[in-house]
Amino acid sequence: MTWLTSLGRYYILMTRTFSKPEKFSIYRKQIIKEIENVGLGSLGIVAIISLFMGAVITIQSAFGFESPWIPLYAVGVASRDSIILEFSPTIVSLILAGKVGGNIASEIGTMRVTEQIDALEIMGVNPSGYLILPKIIAAVFINPFLIIISMFLGLFGGYVAGIFTHAVTSYEYIYGIQYDFRPFNVSYALIKTVVFAFIITSVSAYHGYYTQGGALEVGRSSTKAVVYSSIIILLFNVLITQILLS
Amino acid sequence: MIEVKNISKEFAHKKVLKNISIKFEQGKANLIIGESGSGKTVLIKTMVGLFNPDEGQILFDNRDFTSMNYKEKKEIRKEIGMLFQGGALFDSQTVEENVIFPLSMFSEMSESEKRDRANFCLQRVNLVNANKLYPAEISGGMKKRVAIARAIAMNPKYLFCDEPNSGLDPRTSILIDTLIKEITEEFGITTIVITHDMNSVIEIGDNISFIYKGEKWWEGNKSEILKSDNKELNDFVYASKFMKRIKVGL
Ligand SMILES: Nc1ncnc2c1ncn2[C@@H]1O[C@H](COP(=O)(O)OP(=O)(O)OP(=O)(O)O)[C@@H](O)[C@H]1O
Ligand SMILES: [Mg+2]
Numbered sequence: 502m503t504w505l506t507s508l509g510r511y512y513i514l515m516t517r518t519f520s521k522p523e524k525f526s527i528y529r530k531q532i533i534k535e536i537e538n539v540g541l542g543s544l545g546i547v548a549i550i551s552l553f554m555g556a557v558i559t560i561q562s563a564f565g566f567e568s569p570w571i572p573l574y575a576v577g578v579a580s581r582d583s584i585i586l587e588f589s590p591t592i593v594s595l596i597l598a599g600k601v602g603g604n605i606a607s608e609i610g611t612m613r614v615t616e617q618i619d620a621l622e623i624m625g626v627n628p629s630g631y632l633i634l635p636k637i638i639a640a641v642f643i644n645p646f647l648i649i650i651s652m653f654l655g656l657f658g659g660y661v662a663g664i665f666t667h668a669v670t671s672y673e674y675i676y677g678i679q680y681d682f683r684p685f686n687v688s689y690a691l692i693k694t695v696v697f698a699f700i701i702t703s704v705s706a707y708h709g710y711y712t713q714g715g716a717l718e719v720g721r722s723s724t725k726a727v728v729y730s731s732i733i734i735l736l737f738n739v740l741i742t743q744i745l746l747s
Numbered sequence: 748m749i750e751v752k753n754i755s756k757e758f759a760h761k762k763v764l765k766n767i768s769i770k771f772e773q774g775k776a777n778l779i780i781g782e783s784g785s786g787k788t789v790l791i792k793t794m795v796g797l798f799n800p801d802e803g804q805i806l807f808d809n810r811d812f813t814s815m816n817y818k819e820k821k822e823i824r825k826e827i828g829m830l831f832q833g834g835a836l837f838d839s840q841t842v843e844e845n846v847i848f849p850l851s852m853f854s855e856m857s858e859s860e861k862r863d864r865a866n867f868c869l870q871r872v873n874l875v876n877a878n879k880l881y882p883a884e885i886s887g888g889m890k891k892r893v894a895i896a897r898a899i900a901m902n903p904k905y906l907f908c909d910e911p912n913s914g915l916d917p918r919t920s921i922l923i924d925t926l927i928k929e930i931t932e933e934f935g936i937t938t939i940v941i942t943h944d945m946n947s948v949i950e951i952g953d954n955i956s957f958i959y960k961g962e963k964w965w966e967g968n969k970s971e972i973l974k975s976d977n978k979e980l981n982d983f984v985y986a987s988k989f990m991k992r993i994k995v996g997l
Pocket of ligand 2: 787788789832909
């Protein structure tokens with residue numbers, strides 16, 4: 502199938518997904534459930550990765566700045582910018598594409614091949630609305646919080662690593678992360694996060710929804726979901742950066 | 748009444764349904780029988796719109812389903828209860844939640860009314876004390892019965908059952924057949940049942956359509972089917988030693 506047909510099918514699926522829900526109370530319940538799934542379920546992995554990557558980013562920055570001409574607080578500045586601009590919004594979103602995206606595709610794919618989606622359809626429920634919309638809303642809502650937590654933990658990991666390796670002093674690091682701080686960078690990161698959250702959930706749901714066959718194909722859809730949502734995230738990363746930062 | 752007129756359907760150049768026309772009457776159990784792979788499941792899935800027919804018309808009480816848009820089809824579907832061959836229960840929901848689901852979606856019942864209704868339906872399929880279990884924790888026959896309970900929860904006008912008693916023991920099987928027949932007559936439902944089971948055919952077959960290689964080969968009722976001289980039908984009906992013995996007795 503050409504990418505154009507896929508794009509068309511994706512578009513049709515999204516228009517169905519965003520049509521008026523049958524019953525708001527049920528959708529509300531689903532959204533809360535998905536927020537728990539996507540948000541709380543990913544908190545652990547986001548925290549661990551952010552702490553360790555923050556540490557490494559700081560150590561690497563310090564390693565690169567071993568010059569008498571560069572003030573030590575630059576380590577803080579560099580860590581902060583790497584974490585806020587790129588690591589937390591993009592890398593953590595890519596990790597979430599693997600975790601959440603794979604999960605969504607296999608859940609919806611399994612429902613497809615076991616006729617659960619047909620069963621919804623026959624009841625007169627709009628299956629894409631019922632299954633996909635709550636996931637998109639939940640991720641678009643909760644991912645920014647995850648990313649903000651990731652930013653703080655990344656900076657904290659950097660702080661701890663910087664102090665322990667004597668790469669930087671506590672005073673300089675904290676001075677550095679505040680130096681010339683631009684709130685717009687955080688907005689930029691959160692805009693990316695929201696777009697990526699939409700990509701992860703909708704692209705993965707698409708791959709799950711159009712699964713054909715059995716358990717084997719569900720696995721394949723899940724892999725495709727991760728690969729495609731990651732690639733699309735990377736493309737949009739360039740696009741959004743070009744639009745917002747240049 | 749549901750009327751199927753000249754329905755044809757092919758998958759990748761393989762003709763699965765060939766010009767099928769059948770009238771399914773209200774208040775009666777309309778049976779579809781035929782060999783495995785003859786196209787029975789495809790026929791009823793086409794009737795409810797899960798597949799689009801290549802040709803032909805489907806009329807639900809004279810409302811032309813085939814020419815409806817998605818929204819209009821959705822309205823008709825709220826009047827349909829369907830039991831899938833594989834059950835198609837929602838894995839993430841308990842037995843009780845599965846039966847309650849359509850009620851929550853489309854009725855204004857209170858929580859306790861919904862639970863009562865679900866329990867009532869589960870009792871009718873002889874399934875008690877399984878409310879809190881998940882589909883993965885119950886047997887195949889139990890799944891089938893939950894699926895039937897879910898299909899009848901909304902008091903459907905049209906009931907489609909794809910092999911309701913495959914995988915059930917003889918006693919439960921009869922219970923399900925009797926239940927289907929009872930509610931069909933009691934509520935004037937247009938019921939369509941796919942079955943392989945000759946026992947069900949004799950028990951509840953008001954109208955029987957025999958599908959052979961995608962064609963409607965024969966139709967009649969339960970007394971006619973035993974006396975028919977149609978070769979393919981007889982091969983199907985009298986495949987077992989048990990049925991052959993019955994034939995000798997006739
Ligand atoms: N989605 C599909 N795509 C392609 N071919 C299909 C599809 N569904 C069914 N078929 C084909 O249609 C034919 C009829 O299948 P169907 O499921 O209707 O059989 P059946 O009469 O219900 O058999 P059984 O009693 O075993 O359930 C089979 O040859 C099958 O391979
Ligand atoms: Mg079948």
